[in-house]
Ligand SMILES: Nc1ncnc2c1ncn2[C@@H]1O[C@H](COP(=O)(O)OP(=O)(O)OP(=O)(O)O)[C@@H](O)[C@H]1O
């Protein structure tokens with residue numbers, strides 16, 4: 001199993017959710033977050049000039065899926081969340097050791 005974490009532009013959340021739904025992903029968590037990337041939250045960088053880091057609102061999506069589906073999930077998020085402009089976001093993929101479904105006691109892939 002893999003955890004696919006995507007930091008995306010907030011207005012892309014609905015479209016990403018619909019695309020993941022169409023892939024039969026069973027669940028996801030979305031969190032409002034603040035972050036910055038290479039431009040440190042600014043749309044232009046003036047070389048040598050002093051500037052402050054600005055946190056911008058983003059949405060973080062966490063999806064845990066069977067390992068063999070993680071590529072498809074990450075590529076779908078990338079395709080749907082891309083505008084081609086700076087700040088489109090990042091996707092991180094990590095291994096997941098164990099999943100427990102609280103109501104039923106099912107574990108791992110059965111619990112997803
Ligand atoms: N190295 C990182 N570690 C953790 N979070 C990051 C990292 N880089 C970016 N993020 C998160 O992703 C969000 C979007 O990053 P962003 O798309 O601006 O990355 P970038 O590398 O600057 O790419 P681009 O040049 O396309 O803007 C950030 O606001 C932050 O929340």
Ligand SMILES: [Mg+2]
Nearest residue numbers: 037038039087
């Ligand atoms: Mg950036």
